[in-house]
Amino acid sequence: MATPVEGDPFAEAVGEAVQTAVMSVRLITAIADAVRRHQQRQKRGAEEELPPADEAKDEAKKELKDLLPVDISGALMASADWPQLAQQLMALKRAGVDLEQLMPRIGEIAVTVRDGVAGNEARVAREGTGEWEKMLRETLPAGPVREAILSSPTWPDIAATMARLDERGIDVRKILASAHDEGVGVDQAVAKVLAAGEAPTTSRDALLAYGPMTKDLDLPKDLDLSHRERALRQLSIGPRENEHFVRMVREAMPGRDREVDLMVAAKHWPLVAARIAKMDDAGLPVREHLAGLMKDTSWQEARGSQLGSRLIQAATHVLSHPPGEAPPMGRPKVSTSAARSQSSTVGPSKAQAAKQSAPDASAVATDRPGLRPPSRGRGR
Template sequence: MTTPGPEERAGEAFTESAAEAVQTAVMAYRLVMAIADAVRRHQQRRQRGKEDALPTAEEAVNEISADVERLLPSDISGALMAEADWPQLAQQLLALRKAGVDLDQVLPRVGEIAANVRDQVAAKAEEGPTDQWVRAVRETLPAGPVREAILTSPAWLEMAATMARLEERGVNVREVLAAAHNEVLSVDQTVAKGLGAAAEPVMSRDAQLSYGPLTTGLDLPRDLDLSDRERALTQLAISPQENQRYIRWAREAMLGNVREAELLVTSRQWPLLARRMAQMETDGEPVRERLARLAEDTFWQAGPDSQLATRLVQAASDALCRPASEAPGESRVTVNTAAARATSPSVGPTKAAKAAAPAEAGTAPHRQAAPAPKSGRTR
């Protein structure tokens, strides 16, 4: 027997994690249906003094199976009906129907709960061993040289392991990071001065051009470099696992538009969209539901083909940021006067950088203007 290669082992691990996610979803389904069955029994005892007898297992399986296949996600219904206790679960469902419960209304909602559990478990399985600490650094420290230095350090894995050990001992790691930030920033500035470099990073053209609807409320490093995707993702504190997850979600949202989806996820501005999705996840916002608007609001289709990637980025930003009560528009992009001045030929680059420079070192103006995060975390 030959030893499986790396690709085979990775495929097996993916299959196992996907199966675990579905089985966890089935557990969630069981819990919800057990609660529903308990409520049915309790109500019948209160009203009649006794419970209705369950239908036979054979009757329940014959009558309910087709409805379960029709109303639940296929992977969850398949796993559910393959379980040894499926006849008992079918009896519960048929008893609910006979008690007057509309399964066409209830089962899809229960299926949504189970699917959400499945997706959460799958997302957790995709995370690397240090992903939670990438998030902690992103959510605690402002964009800038200190955050980038931490995430690109050769000692990052060791630092993440130390954070994990501190947390296990009851230490609030975020407080430690926040308290250390200003001291470490002064070290960065002192060393930079000693080397004859500017203490603060120069306002890059990417940072100037990014100001506007695409980045409102996000913290951008002043030396943002979108020409180097790997570095841009690090500057924005997006881990490789998070980036792959967001790419997959974008492709799923544009199912049937393969070329357009690839244009979106390979666009120069993609790291900014990924940063938006990461912020929304932190705030508990429904990222995938918002992205689904790309298939519904297709104003990005109209216009020159040469500008399609730009329109897709704008549409994705609109889909993520637009409140549910607002209708989509032809284009929601507005002129940002600071960026316009910064790129105007009548304004020198030095003056433009000063005009757009944030008050806080290493932090974009978006951080001063943005509302407090919903998660309640403080920096």
């Protein structure tokens, strides 16, 4: 595309198109950087500092040579926020992202935007940035990319950029879909570097949860159910999503607020939320599934603190079967030998006591099948 000449209306339109393309590059880079930060916070508890601006500018200039169209790269480097953009790009490179693969793909998106603006005379009225979170959730599947964007301190800037692109007639949903794919790549690249040299062990919570509650779910090996917020983050469920899922359960169990509160307070609630999220993403009728909780109320037989756990099992049960076709839940089995050994009237024999003092390793191996290697985490 020709370099714009001041005073020439056509050239000015071209210049505006290039600046809009630059905005799309900033948007995708900001999303990629948000994913990098999110990964590092999850794995290390803190994100790495950005490299010095002067150093980053020089390095980024060399990296971008021949990776972006000349007019777009020139406009990027001439912009006031070039130092910040350069820092983000170099932080991505140091985190393990291959810029020689990432930038040409971003360049293709930018060229599409540039050419779209140049040929588009109709302008769409700008909407408030508060609408963009709703659009983001509708456009992007739940997962590390979407959660990274919404939890990023730069989210207001990202939303404002989306609004400006939309104002100029650009299909923001299409750009976000492309940015999501690049964000997934960034997430995997950063995770790979962070995992290098580590020998992760399966947490106790992941081992104990393995079974019906986690069937078909991607379970992180370091699952920590003792910390509710951390567990939800590990399963890529944001606070608002969690609140939405709780409301869905309340609607399915009218007049049973106490029981719902006990279920949500139970340790394994994040696993139910993860299953609801996966089904919701797939467009399955979650509410119709949850309605089964009021059809088979055998969970009411539990008492006290056991009621919440029993409801967790019941919710998993109805969510795992077609609506209205879930068979009655089996009652928890009671071990007569275990009950006899704990009875206040019948004491255990010496043989029983000796057996109880030394756990049977083979029984443990039988009751707890090996945890399948999980993938990156929940995705849509």
